[in-house]
Amino acid sequence: MIQLLGRLGKIVKKSTFIAALGLLASPALAQQWIGDADYPASALQERREGSVEVELTFDTSGRVVRCDVTRSSGTALLDVTTCRLLLRRARVAAGEPRVRTYEHHWRLPPQS
Numbered sequence: 001m002i003q004l005l006g007r008l009g010k011i012v013k014k015s016t017f018i019a020a021l022g023l024l025a026s027p028a029l030a031q032q033w034i035g036d037a038d039y040p041a042s043a044l045q046e047r048r049e050g051s052v053e054v055e056l057t058f059d060t061s062g063r064v065v066r067c068d069v070t071r072s073s074g075t076a077l078l079d080v081t082t083c084r085l086l087l088r089r090a091r092v093a094a095g096e097p098r099v100r101t102y103e104h105h106w107r108l109p110p111q112s
Contacts, residue, residue: 027103033089048075051105062094
C-alpha cells in the first residue's frame with residue numbers, strides 16, 4: 001500500500017491509510033445507551049469495574065440482532081449486562097446490515 005501511495009505522490013503513514021479505510025478504527029463508546037443507573041447492584045456492592053468491548057450486528061432497520069463480547073471486562077455480570085442493554089437499546093440509522101464495535105467502561109461512582 002505504501003508503494004501505491006508513493007506512486008500517487010502522497011506520503012501517508014500506513015496506519016493512517018488503514019484507519020481511513022475503516023480497518024483500524026477504535027471502538028465507539030456505548031455510553032449513549034448505558035448510564036450510571038444501569039450498574040448491576042451486585043457488581044456495585046462487590047466494587048467490580050472494567051471495560052467491555054462488544055461487536056454489535058445491526059439489521060436493515062437499525063436494530064441490534066446480535067451482541068458478541070470481543071474483550072471481557074473480567075466480570076461476567078458486567079459483560080452480560082452490557083449486551084443485554086445494548087440488544088434492547090442500541091439503534092443506528094436504517095440501511096444496510098452492518099457490524100460495529102463498541103466499548104463501555106463500567107466505573108464505580110466516587111464515594112461520598
